[in-house]
Amino acid sequence: MTAFPEHPDYTGLNAPVRMELDIRNLPVEGVIPPEIEGAFFRAVPDPAHRPLRDDETLLSGDGMVSRFLFEGGHVDYAIKYVRTARYLAEQKARRALFGRYRNPFTDDPSVEGVDRTVANTTPIWHAGRLLMAKEDGRAYEVDPITLDTIGPWDFGGQMRSQTMTAHARIDADTGEMFFYGYEAAGLASEDIAYCIADRDGRLVSEQWFRAPYAAMMHDFAISERYAIFPIFPTTTDLDRLKEGGHHWVHNQELESWIGIMPRYGKVDELRWFKGPPGIHSFHMMNAFDDGAGRVSLDLHLTDTIAFPFVRAASGIERQPWEMGGGFRRWTFDLNRPEDSFEVRDLGPPGDMPRVRDADQGRPYRSAWYLSMNPQGGPPLPGGPAGAAFNALVRIEPGNGRLEVMGVPPGHAINEPVHVPAADPDHEGWLLAVVDRQADGDFRSDIWVIDAGNVAEGAVAKVHLPVRLRPQVHGWWVPRAALEQVEARAEAA
Numbered sequence: 102m103t104a105f106p107e108h109p110d111y112t113g114l115n116a117p118v119r120m121e122l123d124i125r126n127l128p129v130e131g132v133i134p135p136e137i138e139g140a141f142f143r144a145v146p147d148p149a150h151r152p153l154r155d156d157e158t159l160l161s162g163d164g165m166v167s168r169f170l171f172e173g174g175h176v177d178y179a180i181k182y183v184r185t186a187r188y189l190a191e192q193k194a195r196r197a198l199f200g201r202y203r204n205p206f207t208d209d210p211s212v213e214g215v216d217r218t219v220a221n222t223t224p225i226w227h228a229g230r231l232l233m234a235k236e237d238g239r240a241y242e243v244d245p246i247t248l249d250t251i252g253p254w255d256f257g258g259q260m261r262s263q264t265m266t267a268h269a270r271i272d273a274d275t276g277e278m279f280f281y282g283y284e285a286a287g288l289a290s291e292d293i294a295y296c297i298a299d300r301d302g303r304l305v306s307e308q309w310f311r312a313p314y315a316a317m318m319h320d321f322a323i324s325e326r327y328a329i330f331p332i333f334p335t336t337t338d339l340d341r342l343k344e345g346g347h348h349w350v351h352n353q354e355l356e357s358w359i360g361i362m363p364r365y366g367k368v369d370e371l372r373w374f375k376g377p378p379g380i381h382s383f384h385m386m387n388a389f390d391d392g393a394g395r396v397s398l399d400l401h402l403t404d405t406i407a408f409p410f411v412r413a414a415s416g417i418e419r420q421p422w423e424m425g426g427g428f429r430r431w432t433f434d435l436n437r438p439e440d441s442f443e444v445r446d447l448g449p450p451g452d453m454p455r456v457r458d459a460d461q462g463r464p465y466r467s468a469w470y471l472s473m474n475p476q477g478g479p480p481l482p483g484g485p486a487g488a489a490f491n492a493l494v495r496i497e498p499g500n501g502r503l504e505v506m507g508v509p510p511g512h513a514i515n516e517p518v519h520v521p522a523a524d525p526d527h528e529g530w531l532l533a534v535v536d537r538q539a540d541g542d543f544r545s546d547i548w549v550i551d552a553g554n555v556a557e558g559a560v561a562k563v564h565l566p567v568r569l570r571p572q573v574h575g576w577w578v579p580r581a582a583l584e585q586v587e588a589r590a591e592a593a
């Protein structure tokens with residue numbers, strides 16, 4: 102195989118690693134709080150082959166499932182490729198066969214009709230099942246103990262949607278998983294499938310509706326009573342795809358829309374609110390309602406799209422530091438007839454939000470996200486947005502209180518997971534991979550952070566003997582949940 106392209110998505114922090122590893126007892130600096138017992142799963146895109154095009158986005162990288170197992174103060178690391186149909190076909194050919202990001206018309210004819218998803222965005226844990234999800238296809242089920250791939254998951258043949266989001270929402274009280282698929286009827290379709298799986302993982306509801314236009318719909322939110330579907334003007338078009346063009350183009354003049362419906366209701370109850378043109382949000386922190394028809398959605402907004410490869414495809418000439426945005430609260434009043442809503446500034450720009458699992462869909466006191474620390478020196482080039490985050494923010498949205506942990510210059514921080522504490526007065530712990538420049542290359546560590554006191558920095562660090570490629574999302578699975586799966590496997 103020839104070398105990877107000299108392109109920002111394949112060099113520096115983004116240089117492919119491609120190693121399947123299994124390392125026991127990583128060196129620990131400091132003491133890991135004993136209540137951190139379980140698995141920190143991560144989804145890591147890492148191309149197994151040189152892409153067909155030199156400017157192919159790193160979002161097309163083959164999904165690897167990675168696990169840090171925390172046990173009795175020790176940490177083990179394992180990472181394996183998800184054996185997607187695409188990965189297996191390319192392994193056999195010893196080269197890339199799939200072309201441009203989400204454009205099957207650019208593929209080698211030998212793989213026509215083969216599932217193109219790379220399962221590289223989020224490890225979702227629900228009902229004792231680990232799913233590696235990417236929004237362009239169905240998720241792949243992975244064995245959480247061996248990390249071996251089981252196969253694509255369609256809820257036992259029940260799900261009609263051809264796609265499943267990487268951003269499912271789980272209600273901690275009911276155990277239900279709320280999710281959706283967009284482009285559900287196939288490439289560039291406007292169809293959205295809204296789905297609910299019960300606490301045992303059975304698909305109990307799948308309803309389809311049409312979006313105002315076929316858009317990138319990366320995330321959504323639930324409150325205790327509502328499901329909220331934001332639509333931002335990053336759109337796709339079948340004719341463009343057939344001509345070999347880009348999947349996404351961002352439309353600076355096109356309005357955004359927010360659809361809200363009762364979460365157990367019918368899709369014909371969806372009510373659409375009109376948002377500003379040209380904006381985008383990848384991630385919603387959370388949503389909640391007051392039980393009287395007022396619904397709040399907290400989200401990370403930018404005034405254009407944050408991905409440079411989409412801006413380039415859209416003729417938008419804006420550098421990362423020229424983007425505006427922030428962490429905002431949108432409040433919708435379902436009692437009023439207008440299609441407008443209230444806007445409140447909550448905090449500085451950033452992304453990769455994390456709420457406690459128990460706070461999902463409910464009013465919440467505090468939460469965390471990643472941001473840029475202007476005192477932290479220039480950000481490391483890395484990740485799909487081209488610049489890696491170098492600060493962790495703890496925010497109390499109710500009163501605007503902010504606490505920031507900047508990482509030192511030459512460091513980058515990945516999205517944290519939250520581990521609850523047994524003590525109800527303690528906010529728990531955050532685990533995040535921090536990459537750092539070292540000897541002309543990079544090294545990675547896991548930082549263990551007191552979630553209620555992030556400014557204090559790491560209380561323990563776990564050192565990796567290798568560099569890690571930037572992750573997309575992670576998921577924390579407590580030891581008890583893993584033990585249930587092990588017991589089930591032994592009984593079978």
Ligand SMILES: [Fe+2]
Nearest residue numbers: 319383384574
């Ligand atoms: Fe995401």
